[in-house]
Amino acid sequence: MAESKPIGVFSSLTAGFDQVASRPFLFIPPLVLDLFLWLGPHLGIARFVESLAQPALQTEGLVAEQASLIGQVVEDVGESFNLLSALSTIPIGIPSLMAGRMPLESPLGLVNRVEVVEPARVLLIWIALSGIGLALGAYYQYWIAAAVAPDAELGPGWMAALRMVGFGFLVFVGGLVAGFMVLIAIALATLVLPLLGTGVFFLGFALLFWLAVYLVFTPHGIIRYNQGVVRAMFESFILVRWNLLSTVGYLGVAFGSYWLLNYVWDLPSTTSWFSILALVGHAFVATTLLAGSYAYYQGRREWLAAARRAA
Template sequence: MESSKQAALPPPPGLIATFTKGFDAIANNVAVIVLPLLLDLFLWLGPHLRLKQLLAQLFAEFSSLAAPPASLGLDPAQVQQVWAQFLDQFNLFSLLRTFPVGVASLMSGRMPIQTPLGSPLGLEAASFFNVLGWWLALAITGWLLGSVYFYWVSGVALKPQPRSFAQSIIQAILLSAIWLALLFFFGLPAFLFFSVLALISPLLAEAAMLVVGLLSLWLALPIFFSPHGIFAYQQNALISILNSLRMVRYTLPVSGLFLLSTIIISQGLDFLWRTPPENSWLTLVGIAGHAFISTAILATSFIYYRDVNAWLQAMAEQMKKQTTSLGV
């Protein structure tokens, strides 16, 4: 009797079948990749908003006051070279790629400085207040575009009942703001702590960062799935976060394997998409390939989220029946 009850328990969703459904959904609705395509084309061929003049002056003043401690093993000339290269490449418009709700982008991480049309138009931020204003505007725009992108992809992947577009957008922006506030609340003190710790003992700082890195990997799962309840079940931001935590709690091994699979696929193929030089039109192939794969992975994550929650619900009902029958 016990074995028959155990055999009746539903199996968890299979990863291969889930990925197949996600990729098929996007292949049959390829228009949904238009937002990642447009964002990457803008970051590649459009104007670049730089902080070079503003931060170069600040770095020069800081360098004249203090040099890196010898205990860190940093060459001042090498640090200056790396800093100069970063300022040449950094494009403030890359902040349009927001997390965890955001439009997938290849160029936001690559930050090209050459195009087939020559050097892009360069704009300079005039002041730190100007940078703050741009940052707020770009973050809000990125959240809005990301919310539209998630709404579109979830509709293609899940084909849910009619949903409130406005409610989904508002809750997704609220969720992004919550995670950003938590990042500042915990991230800034952590940054200051590690900076002081590195001055005292670089080895101790590396060990502490390793521990925090492992903890961050554990937190990546609930963060990754936190927006899904908003678009799949019309939940508010807080309920969606709590539901993500509950789901990960009961499905940590399989959900961890799913997230690892998505990272391997996306990051592995990113090496291929970045192969063409940034001043070659072949980069268009990389942009299109990245847009399709990233969107397909997002669709797969929505299908996985729905199926895992349905499986958990079925498991809970089955266990409740078993408990009731044993009690009788």
Template sequence: MASSTRTEIAPPRLMASIHAGFNLVANRAYLLAFPILLDLFFWLGPRYRVKALFSPFIEDWLSMTQAMGGAQVSDMIDTVRKFWEMQLDRFNLFSALSTFPIGIPSLMAGLMPEKTPLGMPSIMEIQSFGQFVSGFLLFSLLGLVLGCVYFSLLAREVRLFEEEHGTLRLLIWEVGQVFLLVVSLILLALVISVPLLGMAAILEMISLQFLQIFTLVVMVALLWIIVPLVFTPHGIFVARRNFLTSALLSVRTWRWLFPSIGLFLLSLLLISQGLGYLWRIPPEDSWLMLAGILGNAVVSTALLGASFVYYRDALLWAEALRRATQVLR
């Protein structure tokens, strides 16, 4: 009986969760269509560039910098100019469709390919800042909705509760919660960044060493705050909690399972980034890149599914532990 009780309240396991994530992909292969189709669009579809809009501003900035620095900074100016030319040649506003952290994973959004096996893609240039801002907001919002559909379909296999009010109604609720979460994070970032930037400006005038120390301390503090919130989307899609409750539950889950949860997240990061280098090996104008797109879709979906399974098992373990504690009392 004691052995059975220990088995019931066993915490989630790293390898078991990853194995379950790949099983989810095998049983629901249609989910791979989301990242595959999005990457194919980024790769073979048209480009929506901002080169014509931003090139004059960058040239004015470089010219002013060179005038102030003279011949001593000419080499640096040439390097910076080449860097920005490459970035503007490759940048595609459509990449905003791949939102983070709730969105469809994409290999091509990070690569920003310039060439395709079909030749040079069609290019559309943005002519005004109004087009840029409206396009970015529109594509980001659409990407967020598509990401919610993707997350919801994957989380359906591991949800703690059955859909009581229909899939569409649940999806609308999830999109609303995710939207509130994103808006709250943006507002929080603005509130935090204003005093931090002011402090950084003051320290820069005093000493660059103080500024470096301050930057390091801020980065560590932000990391310590952000990482425990990593399971906030999981609370929305798996446990069907609102975004505030999900955030609090994510922090509690981090406290329950630290440091094993840190090892789990680090393992997912290493697998994702390590295999990411493999997917990027084929040239961007070779059809071999299809193998990288497929591999990225499989691994990204499986790792996301693994995180859902881990989170669900963590909540079940915590609930079983709580009940066992009440029985002992």
């Protein structure tokens, strides 16, 4: 007989908190990744970024002040960007605080940077690191799913990792194609009426946003129920369709909490050892929110299946 009431947002968060609090090893992966991105070597692309921006800076009609401002922005981005941050393929992979901060200094001094100049090498390294990050993220979520459902029989970890890598690159390619199509639609609409182009922009953004919401539980199906990528995408769509308000509520609370707490984690300077406390807090919260999402997905899926059987 189906339960009269499915698991709620705060019950899911509580379940996630309980699992992580009783198994602290679950948040070790994001903590280790952050320590590596903070204290370890960096792969820089400063000269590569400068070579990309050079033609734009030499454009005729660009005033000196504009060129100076653009050049400064390009220099700042190039100096701080760390290609190793591709190991954090959020929201699918391992979450990281330092992947966003990209510090130039640590308590050990200036970071040791290795410059990558050739465009082909930059692309290959980025693809390889993203694939590794997705695979590591799959095992990270695998451990979380096993903790949330200790009696469940999960599929092989290597298969889940392969599927997560495939899903990650499918999302990337699909995002590029969808973004390109939206840009073309905006350009065509702007030619007709500038205000119409703005409307098309917001419409395209809304469509992509809701597509992401409906597919948000695809990794959960892959990891928890050993599903293929297409099957997991389909089941995620169905589950969100029947639980839209509560799903939006969970995502709002989770992403809102994660975003607001990042302001707290950013308070310590990257040159201070107190940043370790921020990294621990970030790893714990991020893992708790992810574990809560697995509790939510599992509970809602089983409730929906029981309701269908009862009908």
